[in-house]
Amino acid sequence: MTSKLEMGQNPYAITKSDLIRMSLNVGSLGVEYSWTYANQMGLAFGVMMDKILKKIYHDDPEGYAAALERHTSFFNITVQFAPFVGGIAASMEEKIARGEIPAASVNEVKAALMGPLSGIGDSIFLTTLRVLAAGIGVSMAQMGNPLAPLVFLLIYNIPAFALRIWGVQKGYELGVGMLEAAQQNGIMDKVMTIAGIVGIMVLGSMTVDMFWAEIAVQFGSGDEVTALQDVLDSILPGMFALICMGLYYWLLGKKVSPTILILGTMLVGVIGVYFGVLA
Secondary structure, X not given: OOOOOOOOOOOOOOOHHHHHHHHHOHHHHOOOOOOEOOOEOHHHHHHHHHHHHHHHOOOOHHHHHHHHHHOOOOEOOOHHHHHHHHHHHHHHHHHHHOOOOOOHHHHHHHHHHHHHHHHHXXXXXXXXXXXXXXXXXXXXXXXXXXXXXXXXXXXXXXXXXXXXXXXXXXXXXXXXXXXXHHHHHOHHHHHHHHHHHHHHHHHHHHHXXXXXXXXXXXXXXXXXXXXXXXHHHHHOOOHHHHHHHHHHHHHHHOOOOHHHHHHHHHHHHHHHHHOOOEO
């Protein structure tokens, strides 16, 4: 990656320092604090990208506004991988600004990366590293060591911040070099297909794990009472969650507002429990 001097004093060239600052700015570090049900981490991702986009579209206010709107759309990922995706997005935005690739391609790539990288990131940081750090910290705390909280934070955060800083640079390099080559030789299409398959698998597992409702309807009498939920689970575990997810997906396709869906879900839940239909 070249410096500004190596880029011929171009004040609008994206430098290594720009990328590192992006990986550590308020948008990057605050993706969980500006989370919304509609766009999840989208707003924070847009804030993370903002200064880079201003550089790329320094002479094109309309292009900047369109790019900022693109990057505040729906986005969700393990937070430590957000700068990596941001680096790829930055390199793609340079190509979009030059008219080399369509604007929609950047969000397609982001969407394809969310599921696979979240599956990897959650496994590494949430279920492995965080548990390891907590185990060491708790053990030290039980022995009365006052450094236990600090050790916990260091074990978890040093790899996390290292990945942010390294990831944004590698993402940018991938976007300007390997991504273009992959598109030309057809590998990118295969990667996108594989990433889509993994993403669907992750989405399927999340649909079951993050759905907390059951059908309380029962039929039969005496010792022969059978719960409808048990019948559905015997046919396909998680069928009720899958049906609800399919309904939400269909409604979103009909341009129903996510806010309406959230309020409707709350209302249906309350009414369903009151009448004994849901549990």
